[in-house]
Structure formats: structure tokens, C-alpha cells
Amino acid sequence: xxxxxxxxxxxxFELGRKLGQQSQPxxxxxxxxxxxxGKTVFTQGMAKGLMIEEPVSSPTFTIVQVYEEGKMPFYHxxxxxxxxxxxxxxxxxxxxxxxQGITLIEWANLIQEILxxxxxxxxxxxxxxxxxxxxxITIREHGGGR
Ligand code: ADP
Ligand code: MG
Numbered sequence: 001x002x003x004x005x006x007x008x009x010x011x012x013f014e015l016g017r018k019l020g021q022q023s024q025p026x027x028x029x030x031x032x033x034x035x036x037x038g039k040t041v042f043t044q045g046m047a048k049g050l051m052i053e054e055p056v057s058s059p060t061f062t063i064v065q066v067y068e069e070g071k072m073p074f075y076h077x078x079x080x081x082x083x084x085x086x087x088x089x090x091x092x093x094x095x096x097x098x099x100q101g102i103t104l105i106e107w108a109n110l111i112q113e114i115l116x117x118x119x120x121x122x123x124x125x126x127x128x129x130x131x132x133x134x135x136x137i138t139i140r141e142h143g144g145g146r
Contacts, residue, residue, distance in 0.1 A: 013045035020049020025100040030108030033124035073101030118143030
């Protein structure tokens with residue numbers, strides 16, 4: 001487990017960028033944190049680290065947004081509005097989770113039962129006692145390897 005403290009959106013972006021840059025094909029990340037905590041900032045950094053120039057925001061109308069132009073495919077899931085894991089089956093999530101791209105899943109706790117054995121959990125939290133722009137980012141490895 002690794003804890004990174006950031007004190008500005010730029011630092012959170014930079015952490016995402018670094019992780020994106022180091023990512024190996026097939027890697028899955030889950031991204032957990034309340035609204036407004038910095039999940040999109042982090043995701044944009046990760047996209048940058050994957051050499052994606054296209055603007056990245058939250059996939060509002062779809063469960064997954066696919067970016068193909070970077071150094072490997074980037075699958076950005078937001079499962080916040082999902083009713084049932086069957087919706088994941090319908091979009092063929094396994095092709096993404098077990099493919100050769102990078103998968104990032106926001107609100108992954110809602111689809112816990114279909115997460116792969118190996119993934120990295122990124123949790124972003126505020127601590128207002130440490131300031132408005134402070135974030136504690138916990139990176140935890142699940143499963144045996146990547
Ligand atoms: P989410 O996607 O989790 O709802 P966003 O990334 O859209 O959150 O928004 C995070 C907001 O918090 C942005 O307005 C950003 O500027 C601000 N912010 C302040 N400090 C930080 C920090 N250390 N890391 C990330 N975002 C921060
Ligand atoms: Mg967001």
C-alpha cells in the first residue's frame with residue numbers, strides 16, 4: 001500500500017500522469033472517492049500519461065468511454081448509474097477488463113462481484129483539517145500481481 005498526499009489539483013494530475021506512464025497493458029484500476037474529490041483530475045492525468053490528447057471528462061451518458069489514440073487503449077468506466085451488473089454483461093465488460101488496454105473504473109465498489117482478481121485500487125479522500133486542497137490518495141494492490 002502506498003499513500004500519496006497532494007496539495008493541489010496539479011499534484012493529483014501529476015500522480016495520475018505518472019501512473020498512466022508506468023501502466024502495463026491489461027492493468028485495471030478502480031477509483032474511489034466522493035463527488036468533487038478529484039477523480040476526474042486524476043483520470044485526466046492518467047490519460048495524459050497514456051499520451052491521449054483528446055479531452056477526457058466523465059462518461060456521462062455511457063458506462064464506458066473508449067480512447068484509442070494513446071500509446072494503448074484506455075477504457076474509462078463510470079458505473080455510478082448502473083442498476084445491475086447485468087448491464088456490464090450487456091456491454092461486454094470482459095473484453096475491456098481482460099483486454100490489452102488500461103481500464104479505470106470509477107465507483108467500482110458498485111460492481112465488486114465482477115472485478116478481476118488483480119487490480120489496483122486508488123482511493124482519494126479529503127481531510128479538511130489539512131486544508132481545502134489537501135487530498136490523501138491511497139494506492140492498494142489487490143490480488144497477486146498486477
Ligand atoms: P470528481 O471527479 O471526484 O467529482 P473533480 O476532479 O471533477 O472531482 O473535481 C475536483 C475539484 O477539486 C476540482 O475543482 C479541483 O480543482 C479541486 N481540487 C482542489 N485540490 C485538489 C487536489 N489536491 N487534487 C485534486 N483536485 C483538487
Ligand atoms: Mg468526475
